[in-house]
Amino acid sequence: MTQTKISTDLYSGDRRIEQTCPNCGHSHLSTFYEVKQVPVHSCLMMPNEAEALNFPCGDVLLAFCDRCGFITNLKFDSKWSAYAPNYEDQQSFSPTFNKFAIQLADRLIEKYDLHNKNILEIGCSKGDFLILLCERGNNRGVGIDPSVVPGRVQSEAADRITFIQDYYQEKHAEYVGDFICCRHTLEHIQPTSEFIKIVRRSIGDRTDIPVFFEIPDTVRVLKELAFEDIYYEHCSYFTPGSLARLFRNSGFEVTDLYRDYGDQYLMIEALPIAESKSEKVHPFEESLEELTQQVQYFASHIQEKLDIWRDRLSQLQAENKKVVVWGSGSKCVAFLTTLDTLDKIQYVVDINPHRHGKFIPGVGKSIVSPEFLKDYQPDAIVVMNAIYCNEIQEMLDRMGVRAELMAL
Incomplete structure (x- = not known):
């Protein structure tokens, strides 16, 4: 329990x-x-x-x-970091996410003149974003990730992209080209200082290679009491200030720092410097005093949020309502296990076809396709990420499913 x-x-x-x-x-x-x-x-x-x-x-x-x-999660044990091809986190089946990814790729291509360049992506997952950068900028790419499945994503740029099924290490320095990106990987690494310094050493004495990192923003988690974004494999949680301090202390100068995707994601852009440490503070960084207050707010109010959702699900169960969750990823696992309410949800829906028919670790629920809802006709759908509500409602309307959407 x-x-x-x-x-x-x-x-x-x-x-x-x-x-x-x-x-x-x-x-x-x-x-x-x-x-x-x-x-x-x-x-x-x-x-x-x-x-x-x-x-x-x-x-x-x-x-x-x-x-x-x-x-950080003090109880994290890296022995469980067994990322493999059956690690399924591909998000490109969502039109909402695709639009964001394309806009991001185009902006980086334009900003850094990524045309006919060599790009390295650390933690490339199934390769969707690296493929976008290579297709839209006529670039060459190397993607390194233990969960990569070469050939999963079909692309006209396939012959210009190499995928390596491995964790990034200094031995991969030979693949550092003209641009380094790393999206939703750093939060899975606990020795963050050691890792960013490995990236810096891989670059060597070239100070003209931009790096771009994207991670979840913890300020939003604290302010919104987003307990569904706290789970075991995310062992590292960053705010603008803590992320910028990490890069400054690791031989980088922060050139840009901002949020995107409904303020859920935190982005940092940086350049390597010859010195071991940069003193240039970015105006987007919060103070330690501000962050301390936000942590205390979370600690003081999170129980209320947990109680609200437990009561809501219990009420639906008491009324014999059919309830499903939309989104079978990490938010779903954290939501159901933190609340300890597995018995109050019948099914979990996901748009990713590679998840259909599989079972969620620790939860045991089978993942079904959106089309399943045509016959099932749920009364309520708990949406794990509010940014997808419009997309989900359009799908429900097309299928003739009338259910109340309840977004976290």
Whole structure:
């Protein structure tokens, strides 16, 4: 059974502990949020219910560094970082996400003149974004990711792209070309300072190679009490300030820092510098005082949010309503396991065809296609990401499904 513990006092004696911050090396961290026994992976697809229900679990214990603003899961164990081809996180089946990805690719191509260039993507997943950059800028690319499936995404640029099924290491420095991008990977790495310094050493003495990183924004998680965005495999949580400090301390100068995709994603652009550390602060960074207040707000109010959703799902169950979740990824796993309400959801819907018929780790629910709802006709659909509500409503209208959308 999942258990949640919250501390509202970051500096109480039992919450401030001696623990080295993996982002800046500070010797003390303050714990503030704990969830026990959650799946160690959210996107590894299971072939049957039994394997899904017997999936390994671990604990989440979030701790905050008051020197750099970094938040990390102290209970994270890297032995579970077994990313493989059955790790299914491809988002390109959503028109909403595709529009965002195309606009982002075009903007980076224009800003950095990425035409007939060599591009390296660290943590490329199934290669969708790297393919966009290579197709739309006539570039050549190398994508490195242990979960990559060469040939999954068909492209006219296929002969200009090499995929390597591996974790990024210094031995891959030979693939550093004219531009480095890394999207939704850094949050899966706990020794963040060590990793960014590996990237910097890979670049060497070339100070003209831009790097672009994209990760979830933790300020939104704290302000919106978005517990569904806290899960085991995300061991590192960044705000604009903590991300910028990491890059400045690792031999980069931050050239741009901003949010996108409904303010859910945090983007950083940087250039390597000859010095070991940059002193240039970006105006988008929040102060440590501001961030401390946001962490305390989360710790003080998150229980109310959890209670609201538990009560809402219990009420629907009491009324014999048919309830499904839309979105079978990490948010879904965190939502259902944190609330410990697996019995109140009948099915989980996803637009990604590679997930259909598979089972969710730790949850045991079968993933169905949107077309399943034509016959099932649910009463309520809990949408894991509000940014997709319009897209989902259009699909429901076309299928003749009349259900209440309830977005997190």
